[in-house]
Amino acid sequence: MQLLSPLWLLLLIPLAALAFTYVVLQRRRRRYAVRFAALPLLDKVAPQQPGWRRHAPAAAFLLALTALGLAAARPVIDVRVPHERATVIVAIDVSRSMEATDVEPNRMEAARNAAAAFIENLPETFNVGLVTFAGSTSVLAAPTTDHDSVAATLDNLPMANSTAIGEAVFTSLDQVASMAEGEADVDVPARIVLLSDGTNTSGRSPDEAATAATEAAVPVSTIAYGTQDGTVELQGQVIPVPVDVESLATLAEGTGGQAYTAESGDELAEVYDDIGSSIGWRTEPREITPYLSALGFLLGLAAGAMSLRWFARLP
Known part of the structure; x- marks a missing residue:
């Protein structure tokens, strides 16, 4: 006081x-x-x-x-007061490593369920978009206040090889910028919430993405999802897919966002709840x-x- x-x-x-x-x-x-x-x-x-x-x-x-x-x-x-408006971009890793079963029933299924609940629980006035990434990125849903339609796109997420974390941030920033066009006189906060389980293997680096996000004043909150013991079977071979916690934490800290880890579906749901609370409210005297x-x-x-x-x- x-x-x-x-x-x-x-x-x-x-x-x-x-x-x-x-x-x-x-x-x-x-x-x-x-x-x-x-x-x-x-x-x-x-x-x-x-x-x-x-x-x-x-x-x-x-x-x-x-x-x-x-x-x-x-x-x-x-006091905490709710944001009237905001833009939130949810970026989800759809690389093959997300098929690991160290999280029941597997990383992808648990991530999809938790992300859908997160999107549906955001304030109705928030614009939310969905970006997926593997070797390249895709915008499955442009930012909109129709949260149900965005959550519905999570039902069918195609899997692919490689992981382009940096490109996912750049694509998300483009979506934020598209919402800002025509609203130059309105200061609408934005946040990128990125979930991944691996290391960047394709496209621009997370360091470049962190620099761009900082210049755009858009924090990136990251979720390192899975355990160090995760494995996937590709072409008859069992390949270890441990979570790269350090690189995701560096990305978040470099943009002013929060770095989270989750090793189960329940933990992931708690992380999304915490992120939703921090995004939906602001503190003012x-x-x-x-x-x-x-x-x-x-x-x-x-x-x-x-x-x-x-x-x-x-x-």
Whole structure:
């Protein structure tokens, strides 16, 4: 929390003195009553003591003054507010290594299910597009607010050889740029969410892609998907396909995005949930002076109401 006018907190000093004085006076009053009255007689004369009700109005009144003193200092807190618009490009690796079964039922099937849920759960006003990549890239769905149609394209993803991670980023950036045309005066945030399990083997390098994404101010969040023990069978041969976590993390960090790892379908779903939360919301400062002022008013009102109800007088 930040304070725009912190000097107004000095108002709390006399308030603290007032609270201290109240406590001292209450202790003196109790000692005086015990000293000059026989306890059995006191119980008969005043069998019912107000107890906590005697102090409730004063406590509410002091809290009201505290709230008003804090309001004078104009506190500001960070709050999460939803983005009204954004462009999200989902890029999915469809190379042969995604057929590995170290993730049940296989990497591709689990990735498809998790990506579909992620797309459908994005805010309705977000434009979302889908890019697939192996040795080359394909735009299966241009950015649109029709999330169901984009998710439907995940049902049939053709597999191919090689992995062009860098090209996938460049293709995704082209889709972001196409959405920005005609909206030069509107600042719409964009994010690329790239899932892969391998090393770049085709096209431009991830370093070149990271430079381009940084210049375009588009963060790339990467998901390294699968385990180090994954294998696929190609032409009768069993080929190991371990996940290249390091290169994907370097790509994400170089663009200001987040790097994730997932070794199961459940973990992947959690990663997509986390990415969706970070994309759908932003943090902005908000002054809470009106709320504290209203709280102070209500507490003061409560103090007056309790005093009139129980003691027929204002505090």
